[in-house]
Amino acid sequence: MFETIILATDLSPVWDEIVACAGELKALGCVRVILTHVTGVKFLMGMEGKLAAEAKAGLEKQAAQLEAQGFQVSIELRQGLPAYSLNEVARCCGADLIVVGSHGKQEGILGSVSSAIVHHATTPILLLPMDLKPEKPQGRCRLTCTELLRHILFPSDFSKISDRALEYVVGLAPKGVGQVTLLNALDVPLHETYPPGYREWAEDAARDLLEQWQKRLTQAGLSRVEAVFDPGHPLPAILAITEKQDISLIIMGTQGRGFIQELFLGSVAHNVCRLAPCPVLLIPPASR
Numbered sequence: 001m002f003e004t005i006i007l008a009t010d011l012s013p014v015w016d017e018i019v020a021c022a023g024e025l026k027a028l029g030c031v032r033v034i035l036t037h038v039t040g041v042k043f044l045m046g047m048e049g050k051l052a053a054e055a056k057a058g059l060e061k062q063a064a065q066l067e068a069q070g071f072q073v074s075i076e077l078r079q080g081l082p083a084y085s086l087n088e089v090a091r092c093c094g095a096d097l098i099v100v101g102s103h104g105k106q107e108g109i110l111g112s113v114s115s116a117i118v119h120h121a122t123t124p125i126l127l128l129p130m131d132l133k134p135e136k137p138q139g140r141c142r143l144t145c146t147e148l149l150r151h152i153l154f155p156s157d158f159s160k161i162s163d164r165a166l167e168y169v170v171g172l173a174p175k176g177v178g179q180v181t182l183l184n185a186l187d188v189p190l191h192e193t194y195p196p197g198y199r200e201w202a203e204d205a206a207r208d209l210l211e212q213w214q215k216r217l218t219q220a221g222l223s224r225v226e227a228v229f230d231p232g233h234p235l236p237a238i239l240a241i242t243e244k245q246d247i248s249l250i251i252m253g254t255q256g257r258g259f260i261q262e263l264f265l266g267s268v269a270h271n272v273c274r275l276a277p278c279p280v281l282l283i284p285p286a287s288r
Contacts, residue, residue, distance in 0.1 A: 011058040161253030
């Protein structure tokens with residue numbers, strides 16, 4: 001499913017840590033890595049040659065580490081805006097997944113570059129948090145992103161994009177998924193006026209759909225699937241589960257229901273990317 005993966009490196013020490021952990025991506029089916037670095041246009045100012053030479057040296061060093069882990073590796077050095085350049089590399093090279101860090105050099109929790117990549121992606125994005133395990137020596141995998149398929153949290157609003165994300169969860173089943181928690185949060189605003197009995201009807205309908213989707217997952221060969229219904233807003237419901245359970249990966253669509261979410265990255269997905277303590281696999285609409 002994810003045989004060819006783009007590692008969108010910024011050549012920072014953080015990315016050296018990601019490269020050291022790249023073996024974890026084999027659980028997703030990765031055999032080929034396209035190690036890609038994009039030099040932003042605003043930093044050029046006649047220094048293209050110098051920056052390209054420095055970047056090439058860094059890329060070759062990281063490529064050697066990846067090859068030592070058994071990957072087929074190719075290098076792409078691009079100039080331009082990272083979000084658009086990475087989409088172009090994905091199209092040209094037939095990539096199945098783009099891996100980015102939750103922040104780059106001197107950026108915040110979800111840096112501006114990472115955020116732009118996620119917003120404009122036409123290929124699934126795996127966002128890795130940059131939390132390190134200090135007890136492990138440098139050069140070994142120190143990121144908190146090991147055993148990605150141990151316990152997947154799959155939030156769904158039963159929309160078209162959630163159905164597409166479900167296909168990815170099902171596709172990962174043969175790779176050794178240990179457990180799936182399927183979550184639906186009703187999110188019916190209490191301040192809105194609805195006909196009598198509407199909330200009860202909506203809750204019953206959501207529980208029925210939750211049961212149907214749970215069956216779809218078990219029929220795909222996933223033996224441990226827990227269905228969870230939450231009457232509240234999706235974001236706190238998702239974060240509550242990550243606090244209470246040992247979630248190794250969140251898989252969700254980039255958009256939810258509603259007009260605003262069709263124009264921009266869904267607010268729930270964006271905030272999960274900012275706040276989740278574990279990697280997040282974002283599935284964009286097929287029409288992007």
